Amino acid sequence: MAVARTNASRAQLFALSAAGLASLFALWSAVAASGWVAPQFLPPPWAVAERFELLTSRPFAGYTIQQHLLSSIGRFLMGFGFAAAIGVPLGLAMGWFRWLDEVVSPLFEAVRFVAPIAWVPFAALWFGTGIGGPTLVIFMGAFPPALINSYRGARFVEPRLIEAAQTLGAGSWRVIAQVLLPASVPSIVAGLRISAGLGWQSLVGAELIVASSGIGYLMVKGQSNMSPSIVMSGMIAIGIVGFAIDIALRRVEAAIHARRGQ
């Protein structure tokens, strides 16, 4: 009786993993094929695969699935880019200038309580349903972690480093750019990884509600056509892209850690 102690061999564990995966698909196929539930309700896995394939060549809701994905990714990069470009410098500056921290923090905390998705109506009203509206929603999702982690990074820089720079005559801006920024890179990148995840999520939400293209829009159209296979194809595509974004940022994180010998 000990935590995670086992007498099972690697092969046994591997077999169990395969069984776990297989039972997911087996259960799904069995329920779908048994006729308990109509195929319009739960299509079997192969029907979803077929539909996915079809969506790559035949346009649905105006575009093929690749084009929808491309427009989603474009919006994501824009919202995420803004969040990083504003959040990181602001966070570092808040970590350095006490007065800025004291002025901005209460506003930030007050706004942060509102779920990013609740910005959708204003986003649509202010920036329309094309690129601007969804971008604002992504920004609202991705901004807080970018800001918070840069702030924390800057606050926990070793005071000796700052003192050394100041002794050598560096001003506030130089300290921020040449001491705080490089020293807090690991924390910033960790924050950006969370940002990216939340941003991608918020994007999907925004596109479900207001958009005229994009992967979320494809899913809503599939929903109103009562076609779960289209909806599931969208879910798969979203999962794959989200996973790829996460892996890419993990790589960056690992590379940075490796370079710093940690």
Added chain:
Amino acid sequence: MMRGSRRRTAVALASLGGAVALWWVFTATGVIPAMRFASPREFAAAFEQISSQGYADAKLWQHALQSCKLVAMGFAVAVAVGVPLGLAMGWSRRAEAFFNPPFLLLRPIPPLAWIPLAIVWLGLGDAAKVMVIFVAAFVPSVINSYTGVRSIEPHLVEAAETLGIRRAMFLREVLVPAALPHIFSGLRLSLQAAWTTLVAAELVGALRGLGQVLSAAAQDIYPAMILVGMVAVGVCGGAMTLALALAERRAMPWRAA
């Protein structure tokens, strides 16, 4: 020390007050057109309207109650399933080997992406909302309970074993309390995800709820009511987080600080 924190509070109040003043000035002078954003007076009027006469078929407290009720239901089911599953996966390598692959496969799909499927399956009623809230709240509760068990110090377990503890008692006295801090941080994430997902689901389609207020106000191009809806979403979310923090303190009196 004392003076520093008092100064901080004063600056915070001044900052919030300044933001409200700016809001008032910009909307009163027409720098921000009324079509785009509401003035404080319009905001108050919209609040008055939804509180006394109602908007989108119900009064504010009814919408809020509906949303909170659904979150509580979905959250409770997700926790009741997710925490034991996470504990089991942390405890036994076999359970981990079996459950982890399907879990890893489903995890990258954000909870919001389940909304259209839930609507196709269950329609626009409460059942679809509870389903997406369940999906949203399930993942963090599993992961953190798992991490909680894995981070238990081995000598705690060994000490309990040496004393010849029985399985049920071990669970109750060692495993769960030791994993509790992690479990609670998982619950916090779960609750946040559940709340966001519910608001999104209600925006996509609902008969009642705060998200429905937002979506009706967006359709009527009624900025003041959108603002009321957003504030209500923030207040309810904040209140739930606070309630969970209180429960956390109650459940772990030994971590009072």
